[in-house]
Amino acid sequence: MAKIKYHSRKFLNKTTGLAAIETNVESYSWSSGGLDSTVSISDCSRHISLDFSIYSKKDLDEKIKKLDLLITELTKLQEVFIENADDLCEAMDEADKKRKESNKKRKSEVVEVEL
DSSP: OOOOEEEEEEESSSSSSOOEEEEEEEEOOSTTOOEEEEEEEEETTEEEEEEOOBOSHHHHHHHHHHHHHHHHHHHHHHHHHHHTHHHHHHHHHHHHHHHHHHHHHHHHHHHHHHO
16 A cells, blocks of 8 residues: 555634644555544634544545535535625624614713713
8 A cells, every 4th residue: 555644734714813724644554554534623722633544444434424524514504604694794783883882872871970
């Protein structure tokens, strides 16, 4: 079996923060011909690590299905965000407006009490 080695680290935020995804794959030349593989995702203080190690034909099939399911669900999540982006932005704008009005009202009440 040919040696397989792959490593990738991509940062998820454009400018700041510690969010990243890192993938590692390394095969072994020992008799079983397996490989160790992990996907690690970090975001601020949260971190998960997913195991994709393969030591048998059954493992290979299971790991391919595992990846397929993850990709499918992440794609669906992205589609929900895209489909609802306008409504979400509108709701966030309205919440910001109410928050600003409430803060302005509180500040004027504080000024009146101090006088």
